[in-house]
Amino acid sequence: xxxxxxxxxxxxxxxxxxxxxxxxxxxxxxxxxxxxxxxxxxxxxxxxxxxxxxxxxxxxxxxxxxxxxxxxxxxxxxxxxxxxxxxxxxxxxxxxxxxxxxxxxxxxxxxxxxxxxxxxxxxxxxxxxxxxxxxxxxxxxxxxxxxxxxxxxxxxxxxxxxxxxxxxxxxxxxxxxxxxxxxxxxxxxxxxxxxxxxxxxxxxxxxxxxxxxxxxxxxxxxxxxxxxxxxxxxxxxxxxxxxxxxxxxxxxxxxxxxxxxxxxxxxxxxxxxxxxxxxxxxxxxxxxxxxxxxxxxxxxxxxxxxxxxxxxxxxxxxxxxxxxxxxxxxxxxxxxxxxxxxxxxxxxxxxxxxxxxxxxxxxxxxxxxxxxxxxxxxxxxxxxxxxxxxxxxxxxxxxxxxxxxxxxxxxxxxxxxxxxxxxxxxxxxxxxxxxxxxxxxxxxxxxx
Ligand SMILES: Nc1ncnc2c1ncn2[C@@H]1O[C@H](COP(=O)(O)OP(=O)(O)OP(=O)(O)O)[C@@H](O)[C@H]1O
Numbered sequence: 243x244x245x246x247x248x249x250x251x252x253x254x255x256x257x258x259x260x261x262x263x264x265x266x267x268x269x270x271x272x273x274x275x276x277x278x279x280x281x282x283x284x285x286x287x288x289x290x291x292x293x294x295x296x297x298x299x300x301x302x303x304x305x306x307x308x309x310x311x312x313x314x315x316x317x318x319x320x321x322x323x324x325x326x327x328x329x330x331x332x333x334x335x336x337x338x339x340x341x342x343x344x345x346x347x348x349x350x351x352x353x354x355x356x357x358x359x360x361x362x363x364x365x366x367x368x369x370x371x372x373x374x375x376x377x378x379x380x381x382x383x384x385x386x387x388x389x390x391x392x393x394x395x396x397x398x399x400x401x402x403x404x405x406x407x408x409x410x411x412x413x414x415x416x417x418x419x420x421x422x423x424x425x426x427x428x429x430x431x432x433x434x435x436x437x438x439x440x441x442x443x444x445x446x447x448x449x450x451x452x453x454x455x456x457x458x459x460x461x462x463x464x465x466x467x468x469x470x471x472x473x474x475x476x477x478x479x480x481x482x483x484x485x486x487x488x489x490x491x492x493x494x495x496x497x498x499x500x501x502x503x504x505x506x507x508x509x510x511x512x513x514x515x516x517x518x519x520x521x522x523x524x525x526x527x528x529x530x531x532x533x534x535x536x537x538x539x540x541x542x543x544x545x546x547x548x549x550x551x552x553x554x555x556x557x558x559x560x561x562x563x564x565x566x567x568x569x570x571x572x573x574x575x576x577x578x579x580x581x582x583x584x585x586x587x588x589x590x591x592x593x594x595x596x597x598x599x600x601x602x603x604x605x606x607x608x609x610x611x612x613x614x615x616x617x618x619x620x621x622x623x624x625x626x627x628x629x630x631x632x633x634x635x636x637x638x639x640x641x642x643x644x645x646x647x648x649x650x651x652x653x654x655x656x657x658x659x660x661x662x663x664x665x666x667x668x669x670x671x672x673x674x675x676x677x678x679x680x681x682x683x684x685x686x687x688x689x690x
Contacts, residue, residue: 318570373452462494525575
């Protein structure tokens, strides 16, 4: 199908500038209109100059440009890379629709693909992740294509030099805090030197993974039909599959129902616990919960949905002590205590820096809590009595860091943490017990 209007996503970097130029050369004789799209992330002081440079190039090439400056900001705990990617694609989709383009071209090339494959492998990804970037995909009502995914970067560089194309240099490409930069700057040169053709081989491995993943997804779709009823996965039919097939079908069902790949620890827990479960629930990403009842597994929303929830969600846990790393807004589902620890940015609260290395513990007796700066610390038992905290509200875990008691369900944040001289962002902590019907192992009505 020929696109009526082709959009090119142009960062101003060498590759996308070359792609815009090459697209104009190819499209004009065919009578296809070309549209340039640019996203200003609003993160770097040089970004205004980059946008101006892209605009100047578009002027020279007589290509219309649509640009958007992002107004959202990464939240504490967000990976800047992941945030920028997500927001950039959302903005590009908006711009493409505004321009009336149905095809968006991206200038990723073979080295990008090889790096993505390795980054996925380093995260322990399976076939879906190792497939890296698709050469073509339909999303947001648009076709996204990477026409140069098989091309070596050197060829693109030569093309740019041949046509004397101006490019912007993004200094953040040298920043070793970003995993891709570390891989590109520290690992790839050695790899290419030690293994001739490493980049092409890694890109080929990504292609093979994509083929395997596509076949697996087709098979899993068929197998799932025999193991599901509506949105529920049927335990008996699922259990009848071979162990290898069980795993594929479970992952596939989870990905469909959760709207994202399931973390390995959730898959492991389900494989170990679901076969014997009576009525049970498991925390899942995105504030969702998996519930088993009468042989059926379903995805549901978590029983509590406090506002301002950030992206970090951890599944866990068993008392009496569980180490945690919290780097921003988070919801920690704590099955063993039947509730959820909710951590949100606030003007007053625990220093975020302390939460990077904290832990949940059961009460062991003898803990002291200080309610206010001008009051003495007293035993938890006395504090609960004094504050008339009902028994059900005392049931959650205690939050500790570096030997300090930070938070007690029913009492709140300890005054010594609240008034600590530590700088940086502060976080409010809440303990939210689950509704009574979703605790693990609860006997169901028919006693199964
Ligand atoms: N700010 C942006 N605006 C529009 N498109 C972008 C932007 N950033 C990236 N892209 C698109 O995504 C592709 C891959 O992004 P990546 O971050 O690898 O590129 P880059 O290093 O910024 O620049 P280039 O790929 O042009 O050399 C780009 O080639 C471009 O097509």
